[in-house]
Every structure is written in C-alpha cells, then in structure tokens.
Amino acid sequence: xxxxxxxxxxxxxxxxxxxxxxxxxxxxxxxxxxxxxxxxxxxxxxxxxxxxxxxxxxxxxxxxxxxxxxxxxxxxxxxxxxxxxxxxxxxxxxxxxxxxxxxxxxxxxxxxxxxxxxxxxxxxxxxxxxxxxxxxxxxxxxxxxxxxxxxxxxxxxxxxxxxxxxxxxxxxxxxxxxxxxxxxxxxxxxxxxxxxxxxxxxxxxxxxxxxxxxxxxxxxxxxxxxxxxxxxxxxxxxxxxxxxxxxxxxxxxxxxxxxxxxxxxxxxxxxxxxxxxxxxxxxxxxxxxxxxxxxxxxxxxxxxxxxxxxxxxxxxxxxxxxxxxxxxxxxxxxxxxxxxxxxxxxxxxxxxxxxxxxxxxxxxxxxxxxxxxxxxxxxxxxxxxxxxxxxxxxxxxxxxxxxxxxxxxxxxxxxxxxxxxxxxxxxxxxxxxxxxxxxxxxxxxxxxxxxxxxxxxxxxxxxxxxxxxxxxxxxxxxxxxxxx
Numbered sequence: 001x002x003x004x005x006x007x008x009x010x011x012x013x014x015x016x017x018x019x020x021x022x023x024x025x026x027x028x029x030x031x032x033x034x035x036x037x038x039x040x041x042x043x044x045x046x047x048x049x050x051x052x053x054x055x056x057x058x059x060x061x062x063x064x065x066x067x068x069x070x071x072x073x074x075x076x077x078x079x080x081x082x083x084x085x086x087x088x089x090x091x092x093x094x095x096x097x098x099x100x101x102x103x104x105x106x107x108x109x110x111x112x113x114x115x116x117x118x119x120x121x122x123x124x125x126x127x128x129x130x131x132x133x134x135x136x137x138x139x140x141x142x143x144x145x146x147x148x149x150x151x152x153x154x155x156x157x158x159x160x161x162x163x164x165x166x167x168x169x170x171x172x173x174x175x176x177x178x179x180x181x182x183x184x185x186x187x188x189x190x191x192x193x194x195x196x197x198x199x200x201x202x203x204x205x206x207x208x209x210x211x212x213x214x215x216x217x218x219x220x221x222x223x224x225x226x227x228x229x230x231x232x233x234x235x236x237x238x239x240x241x242x243x244x245x246x247x248x249x250x251x252x253x254x255x256x257x258x259x260x261x262x263x264x265x266x267x268x269x270x271x272x273x274x275x276x277x278x279x280x281x282x283x284x285x286x287x288x289x290x291x292x293x294x295x296x297x298x299x300x301x302x303x304x305x306x307x308x309x310x311x312x313x314x315x316x317x318x319x320x321x322x323x324x325x326x327x328x329x330x331x332x333x334x335x336x337x338x339x340x341x342x343x344x345x346x347x348x349x350x351x352x353x354x355x356x357x358x359x360x361x362x363x364x365x366x367x368x369x370x371x372x373x374x375x376x377x378x379x380x381x382x383x384x385x386x387x388x389x390x391x392x393x394x395x396x397x398x399x400x401x402x403x404x405x406x407x408x409x410x411x412x413x414x415x416x417x418x419x420x421x422x423x424x425x426x427x428x429x430x431x432x433x434x435x436x437x438x439x440x441x442x443x444x445x446x447x448x449x450x451x452x453x454x455x456x457x458x459x460x461x462x463x464x465x466x467x468x469x470x471x472x473x474x475x476x477x478x479x480x481x482x483x484x
Contacts, residue, residue, distance in 0.1 A: 363375065
C-alpha cells in the first residue's frame with residue numbers, strides 16, 4: 001500500500017515564497033547593472049523600499065551618523081543605495097560634492113521630492129533652471145549683499161529682534177520665538193510689511209506648509225500633505241492680495257514713496273512676471289529666510305548652553321560692545337564687525353547643526369567619479385553633513401568647538417569641506433544675511449538674559465533639523481540677577 005503525502009501551501013507561504021523570489025531577482029538585477037555601469041559599491045536594500053526606513057530611523061535620532069558611517073566603512077566615501085523610491089549615489093567626498101555642486105546644466109539638474117516641488121510652486125527659485133535661474137539668483141543676492149545689509153537691513157534686524165525679546169519672560173519656547181523673528185524679518189525684506197495680526201496668521205499657515213515637505217505627495221494617503229496643500233493655498237491667496245495692491249501703487253502716478261524691496265524689483269523687472277510667478281517666488285524665499293535661520297538661532301543657543309566656556313566668552317564680547325552704547329541704542333555695522341568670537345560661534349553652529357544636510361541632484365549624463373560611473377538618470381546626494389562631521393577634515397568633528405575657527409584654522413581646506421550654504425550656482429543667496437541675523441540675535445540675547453533649559457530636549461534631523469520640543473528655556477533678565 002502506497003502512502004501519498006499531500007502538501008498544502010497556505011496563502012502566507014506562497015506570499016513569502018514570491019517575496020523571496022522577488023528579492024533574489026532584485027539583487028541579481030542590481031548586481032548585473034552594477035557590473036555593466038561600473039557603479040559605486042553599495043546595497044539596494046529590500047525591493048521597492050530600499051534603505052529608506054533605515055535612513056529615516058537614523059535621522060530621527062540625535063546621532064544619525066551610523067547610517068553613513070557604516071556604509072562608508074564598508075563601501076568607501078561614494079556608495080549606492082536606494083532611498084525615497086529611487087536608486088541613489090551618496091557622496092561623502094568633498095571633491096565629488098564640489099563636482100556635483102558646480103556641474104549643474106552640464107552633469108546634473110536639480111531634483112527635489114514631489115512634495116517640496118508642489119508646495120513651493122513651479123516658479124520658485126529652487127526649481128528654476130538655466131539663464132532665468134542665474135538672473136533671479138543674482139537679483140536675490142543683490143538684496144542681501146553687505147552694502148544693503150549695512151545701509152538698510154541691519155536697522156530692521158536690530159529693531160525686530162529687540163521688539164520680540166521685549167516680551168520674553170519666564171518660560172520661552174525658543175524655536176517658536178526665533179521663527180517669529182525670522183518670519184517678520186523676511187516679510188519686511190521681501191514686501192516691506194511690518195509685524196501685524198495678518199502676518200502672524202500667514203506665519204502659522206507657513207508652519208503647516210513646511211510640515212508637508214517630506215510627506216507622500218498624495219492628499220488621499222497623507223493628512224499632513226493635504227493640510228499643507230490647503231495651507232499653501234491660503235498663503236498664496238494672502239500674498240496675491242499684497243501683489244495686486246502693489247501693482248496698483250506702481251500704476252498710480254501719485255503713489256507714495258517708492259518701496260525698495262524684493263517685490264518692487266519683481267514688479268519693475270523686464271521679465272513681465274505674472275502674479276502667480278511672483279507669489280511662487282516669494283513663497284520659496286520666505287521658506288528659505290524663515291525656517292533655516294530660526295533653526296540656526298535655536299541650535300546656537302542650545303550648543304552654547306551645553307558649552308559654558310563658549311557662552312561666557314561670547315557674553316564678554318557683547319558686553320564690551322554694549323558698554324560703549326547708550327541705553328536702547330541700535331547696533332551699527334562697526335559693531336557687527338567687532339564680533340570675532342561671535343563669527344566663530346556662527347561658523348561652528350552651522351557646521352555642527354547642518355540645517356541643510358546635503359542636496360539631491362539628478363545625473364543628466366554618465367558621470368565618472370573615483371573610478372566609478374554614476375549612470376544618467378540616477379539621483380545623486382551630495383552630503384554636506386558627512387563632510388562636516390568627518391574627523392579627517394575637522395579635529396574632534398562631533399564636538400561643538402567654536403575656538404577651532406580662530407585664526408581661520410577651522411579646517412584644512414575650508415573652501416572644499418565647509419559648505420553650510422551649499423555652493424556653485426545655487427549658493428544660498430542669503431548667506432550673509434543669515435550670519436548678520438544670528439549675530440544680532442545673539443547680541444541682544446546674551447546682553448539681556450540669562451537662561452537655563454526648562455526641560456530636556458533632543459535634537460533630530462528628519463524631516464527637518466529641529467529640537468523635538470522647540471527648546472523650552474527659563475529666562476531671567478540680567479538686571480534682575482545683578483539686583484539680586
């Protein structure tokens with residue numbers, strides 16, 4: 001009698017088998033492609049997802065370095081991975097990063113997640129290319145050059161910082177307060193608008209827009225993205241009202257004193273921009289001037305709080321400046337130029353914080369690098385953070401040490417390895433403005449207040465660089481300390 005054994009495969013077993021076959025096929029296909037293209041070594045992770053979850057998991061902690069450290073240790077400074085739905089070459093090499101930053105239009109084109117592109121608008125500076133981008137980038141830089149800063153913007157920066165700090169008492173959410181300051185400064189610079197209930201309503205909508213930057217750009221699947229799109233519509237409507245009103249002012253011959261701001265330049269330019277184009281442009285510049293600088297302010301205070309010797313030396317520098325001025329007297333350009341240690345603190349804050357951790361680009365041709373080839377069509381990520389935190393470029397790289405910048409000795413070759421504002425044709429046009437804003441903020445903070453953290457707060461780097469609890473601090477006016 002013969003016994004027949006019947007095997008019954010469950011749906012789960014079949015699914016797992018198919019998944020294993022898919023994974024095996026995925027690995028084999030990737031290896032064939034790698035050999036054919038001469039790709040840098042690396043791993044594509046699991047099918048469809050790649051290594052996205054590992055990257056996000058690492059960057060949601062205070063120490064995201066292991067994600068890159070492990071792969072650099074295994075594959076070298078240029079490696080392949082698969083993140084956010086696409087095969088990507090990561091570069092932690094300063095020379096390769098420089099090639100990418102300076103290769104736009106010849107080797108690479110800009111490439112951003114769909115969520116960012118949709119929320120900023122198709123006419124934003126971030127998405128412009130070619131000659132139009134060059135002209136508009138140059139225009140933007142002209143509104144934050146040293147001459148403009150010295151003669152016009154410094155007064156507004158000083159006034160708005162003092163205005164906001166005047167209301168501080170007891171417990172303060174530092175990042176929230178810093179965002180108010182930088183948003184008001186951006187509105188003043190771009191559209192000559194002073195703080196009001198209207199500007200504060202627009203700012204609150206901006207917070208929702210930025211929250212949607214690193215979400216799935218499908219309103220049906222992402223509540224955060226849907227809320228961001230709705231907020232973006234409200235912001236655009238609000239700015240459109242300002243643009244239309246200013247157009248009327250330009251057309252009326254009896255208009256009041258001409259405003260000297262970015263909006264005036266856009267309306268008077270030869271490009272003939274529509275209202276939609278101008279609004280997109282302003283939306284992106286407001287994001288750039290608001291989010292990154294406020295984060296730098298917050299993290300500078302956090303790093304200084306954790307480094308008492310640096311805070312003491314910074315306070316001494318600013319007390320000396322303040323001692324030469326009358327009560328309530330505004331800072332002048334000569335005061336800003338008398339802040340050498342402040343500039344060391346600014347440099348080190350930007351290096352350690354890495355507000356912009358790197359940039360994505362897309363290869364428009366095969367790019368030979370370091371004996372490998374980045375294939376046409378692939379994403380490339382030039383990591384600034386990896387270079388800034390590399391012990392080969394900065395001694396004790398993961399320690400906040402502003403003294404490293406004294407006598408310009410911060411790095412072996414700063415032009416190559418220190419890129420907090422990017423580089424090439426997309427160098428941040430407001431880099432000098434950001435430095436002035438941070439310096440003025442620190443001046444008024446350390447000369448007016450002493451503080452201590454109200455509770456423990458951690459730094460995370462995804463979806464953006466920030467503290468989890470907006471860095472709450474308990475503040476006390478220094479004149480109260482002296483009276484006590």
